[in-house]
Amino acid sequence: MSKNNNTTAPNAPQAVSAQFSEQIVDERLTPNPLSHFSMDKDALRLALVTAQYALRATRQQTPPTLNKPTGLLVLVNGMEQAGKGTAVKQLRQWVDPRLLKVEATIGDCPLAYQPIWQLHTKALPRHGDVMVYFGNWYADLLYNVMRMATSASKDDNKPSKNSKSKDKKSVNDKVLPIAQWQAYLQQQLLKLQAVEQDLAANQTRLLKCWFHVDIETLQERLKDGEADPQFLYQIDWNSKKVIETFNEVATILLRQQDDWIIIDGDDKSDAADQFCHEVLQAMQTALVSSNINTEKTSDKSETKKQAKQALKSAKFEPVKIPKFLIDIDDADIDKSDYRDALAEKQARLAQLLRARKGRHIVFAFEGMDAAGKGGAIKRLVAPLDPREYQIYNISAPMLYELQHPYLWRFWTKLPNEQTDRISRIAIFDRTWYGRVLVERIEGFATDDEWQRAYDEINRFEADLAAAGTIVIKYWLAIDKKEQLKRFEARQETPHKQFKLTDDDWRNRKKWSEYVQSAADMLARTDTEYAPWCVIATNEKRQARLDVLDHAIKQLSAVCSS
């Protein structure tokens, strides 16, 4: 609207231009990399297919040791009719199309009780793969913001009459003043950026391409009948007002996230060429990061970074082990008292779970072997209908799971509104905390990886909590003597023999390392939104009641409000 925009900080949404700022294009329109490469088309094709196969080849059939195969996820977003389809079509012609996955889901509303990105994790590329993703989490976000913004703009001038009745509506139907949807957009963008950084750190790199055309070109192309209504965003592209709002939204997006490549779709063929060059460059970067040896011998700044990391690793300070992890001191309870208390608590828990108003629940159980996770879970689910929950028994990842970020196998097991009609309670018997427990101790994760994981896990749980998922985490604490007693009992009891494996004895030898790791984990991931509950479990019966008590307490705080 005015020259002021040019100096607007990303955090000042109210000053953003309603028109897609020419200035942002000028500032940010990525120079056509053709000039860097000065490649002809044949050379580009050869380079593309070479990079594609080389990237694939970094993926070994056995778990990777010498290199870190990296996947490439190409996000394609932007204005309608800006040449996205043409560009991806050309890419698919120039590479081996059989090795290029193209996914498209379009403008679905973010689901009520899960983070925007969650639904899309199923589609992430395996390490070594390249995938083009139309209609990704940004399409969902834009769709949602457009719904908010267009309803908002309709009511802009009217005074809000019925502010009370609004509160009852879901987030999607709310009519929001501009400042509010802008705040929502900015907050979501921050979260997505954090998710994307964690993806990149875990061998899934992103290339984000934003295709742009001006309103006049768009309207011409729409008239041409080139547009296939199936591919439209469910946004009315014929309305100038709607497009202006879209550009306003896009401006905020592009100002806040500086990792978008802006591609000018004015000439679809040029746009396609630029897109192919960008993908080539991204594949080459992914190749470099796939190869640990290359990393080590690469330029100085890389060496510096590594020195810095080494320093950071050296600086990791284990916490002092708290008493409750060593001196397990819990009272026994009389059997008939236990039964009464159990029945009462189970009834109360079931009542609370059913009053949770659609929210998802994630239970996370960690603890030493034989600490009673199985028994506690059994009592927890007893009052529930078997269709209401899923239990995931987590052990070593399978090969296809190792070909994704370590959190991937948990992302894809979360309650999912799109596919689970009833079961919205997920119970994990062992969890993503394996990263900072067994993977740390056995060396399956590097120092850098497991030390970084505390923050990654905190961000993951924060996102769940922000979306309305209730995360309940338990550490079941047992002492070494009691564990031995239980191992021996398992050996002697026919229907418990199966529970005892060689791994259990092996882990027992590393007892003190596990206690230290648990202490570090509890100190670093006990958050307000996903607090840990440590349960002393030398006395099984009391422990089971304590597990129920804590769930009741945490749910009461949420479900009664």
Place this chain on the structure above:
Amino acid sequence: MSKNNNTTAPNAPQAVSAQFSEQIVDERLTPNPLSHFSMDKDALRLALVTAQYALRATRQQTPPTLNKPTGLLVLVNGMEQAGKGTAVKQLRQWVDPRLLKVEATIGDCPLAYQPIWQLHTKALPRHGDVMVYFGNWYADLLYNVMRMATSASKDDNKPSKNSKSKDKKSVNDKVLPIAQWQAYLQQQLLKLQAVEQDLAANQTRLLKCWFHVDIETLQERLKDGEADPQFLYQIDWNSKKVIETFNEVATILLRQQDDWIIIDGDDKSDAADQFCHEVLQAMQTALVSSNINTEKTSDKSETKKQAKQALKSAKFEPVKIPKFLIDIDDADIDKSDYRDALAEKQARLAQLLRARKGRHIVFAFEGMDAAGKGGAIKRLVAPLDPREYQIYNISAPMLYELQHPYLWRFWTKLPNEQTDRISRIAIFDRTWYGRVLVERIEGFATDDEWQRAYDEINRFEADLAAAGTIVIKYWLAIDKKEQLKRFEARQETPHKQFKLTDDDWRNRKKWSEYVQSAADMLARTDTEYAPWCVIATNEKRQARLDVLDHAIKQLSAVCSS
């Protein structure tokens, strides 16, 4: 309605009682296996958990050689309020709940262009797992039939006024006379039974439990407020007329399929006990069939069966190799003629694909290495938007895929209306025919397995075709001399080197075995609903045109009608 029902053959639906036949319960109510086992509850629990762990232990971490781990899928269907939830809850308490998966999807309408079972294949248990599945394909089928039947009964007495306009409605909205929905039901039941037999033959056994209560008990329980509306079938269980229709449908189902265990839900606790016993028995049967050694040394009837199978295997008669697989004789085409023809045919193909009225399309490409599958696919997809199709490059299965029936990894890649919004064309570069090609030749499948596969594959494709999916299959035929030429060219051309692997040279040594296997495959799986098209590919350009020509021909027949 009359005594006549008692002698009704399964194929005479018109005579089936409108009330759930008491007689069918008397005939078929499975004797409570408690009497066989005379086990107390503790013994049953121990037996259950023992069987559960033993079954899981049959699953090895490396591809199975000595045993054939078997999965168990427990289907739970029947009348509402008949104790299904109680029974599964008890089972889950008595086994290790962490190893028992419970899935529930409820009464979705079968999707328009895919077989009823397809959507559910994603949920099938891995070999060695036990899974309870509420709301399985029978729930979908019953829901659909109930919609047909209840609309039908409303219009029973009215003469059909507008028979023409009906044809335009989708299958779900059709108002059908009783005979018609019964015919639909019976036909679907036959298909599902065939699918289930193929599952069982491929290490996924089924236990089908039908829970029943009479109308009076149902109505009492509905009044009790025990019923959770979330779990109802989207059927109005309060209407006596609706329940009568449901019983009528159930009678047809149970008469036609004699592998249902009918469980009387009059006493929910007894029903739960019986259910647990049935699951135990099924797990034990699965254990027996998991162990090849046991099979070999088991009773006489088993030995006889094996002798019979051996005879059958011995009787497999390879067909004479047809000329078109050996003498590859195709004309070359001038380059500019080729370009013109290509453009024209691609345009025609795109036009036909877009006129297919929502149907799914499956392209299957098979052929010797270097026969030009990749090139043909490239030309095939050239006119399409990259979001309209998926290409699947099939190679050796991963471990988790081997833990399912061999068709599973293809079932789960078919176009899926529930999850793919746009991409409804699936192109397979190598296919399920690997079972009768590489797996036959390399011994990855036993003689019995690959010989049985012809029928299994035919049934699979028949189901797809019946649901409206168009299946287009190509064998690209090349001769041995031309293959060598192409291998050598690949070695010399930088951007083609990646295409040549050691496997290719190894396969070349088995040339004649591949030709024989191809001949047998073409002879046994060239069906009316999914015909093979053999393309001579010594001349690449002409071959690519031929591929397009055939697709155009097959689509014209369907899409213009």
